[in-house]
Amino acid sequence: GQNIDQPTEMTATEGAIVQINCTYQTSGFNGLFWYQQHAGEAPTFLSYNVLDGLEEKGRFSSFLSRSKGYSYLLLKELQMKDSASYLCGNRDDKIIFGKGTRLHILP
Amino acid sequence: DVKVTQSSRYLVKRTGEKVFLECVQDMDHENMFWYRQDPGLGLRLIYFSYDVKMKEKGDIPEGYSVSREKKERFSLILESASTNQTSMYLCASSWPGVGGYEQYFGPGTRLTVT
Numbered sequence: 052g053q054n055i056d057q058p059t060e061m062t063a064t065e066g067a068i069v070q071i072n073c074t075y076q077t078s079g080f081n082g083l084f085w086y087q088q089h090a091g092e093a094p095t096f097l098s099y100n101v102l103d104g105l106e107e108k109g110r111f112s113s114f115l116s117r118s119k120g121y122s123y124l125l126l127k128e129l130q131m132k133d134s135a136s137y138l139c140g141n142r143d144d145k146i147i148f149g150k151g152t153r154l155h156i157l158p
Numbered sequence: 159d160v161k162v163t164q165s166s167r168y169l170v171k172r173t174g175e176k177v178f179l180e181c182v183q184d185m186d187h188e189n190m191f192w193y194r195q196d197p198g199l200g201l202r203l204i205y206f207s208y209d210v211k212m213k214e215k216g217d218i219p220e221g222y223s224v225s226r227e228k229k230e231r232f233s234l235i236l237e238s239a240s241t242n243q244t245s246m247y248l249c250a251s252s253w254p255g256v257g258g259y260e261q262y263f264g265p266g267t268r269l270t271v272t
Binding site for chain 2: 084092093094095096099138145146147148149150151
């Protein structure tokens with residue numbers, strides 16, 4: 052079976068840095084995805100990690116440790132528009148998602 | 159520009175009705191997926207398809223079926239709608255293979271079964 056865990060909600064301040072963690076136990080592994088989903092909208096792709104280490108893309112970075120079954124999404128210089136849910140997904144032959152982390156940004 | 163469209167944004171049906179949710183993608187993707195999304199439960203995979211006329215069960219296929227007669231179209235069918243199928247339904251598509259191919263999502267259909 053597959054199990055993906057991430058915090059339900061987080062709160063951070065505009066301009067700050069926040070780290071959203073994701074742990075997984077899966078039978079197979081072909082990559083770890085992060086998606087962003089604003090309320091009432093479809094998820095949109097943020098990042099993909101298949102090798103250990105940090106992938107940086109502008110204000111967003113994603114980290115993977117395959118031996119620990121652990122990933123995190125790092126958001127820097129937070130903006131109000133970053134208020135959204137962030138979904139961690141593990142790919143075997145299909146993508147299985149965690150329940151998502153709702154991030155609230157305070158001014 | 160990449161595009162996945164779903165036939166309706168909002169749909170209200172009665173218990174016992176047969177419901178068709180249509181999804182069309184214009185990216186020539188082999189893979190297509192149907193998810194439902196519920197508060198506190200996240201995105202859950204119902205069915206997916208890697209090719210025309212091919213389908214695979216996801217994690218929660220009970221009460222659903224699918225049809226893929228053409229590459230660009232993937233239909234989700236609720237044979238006899240029930241109130242516990244009230245949910246947001248999201249379709250997605252992607253390139254084939256097990257590499258890092260992102261899924262593109264449609265805007266979703268919010269189905270209410272009364």
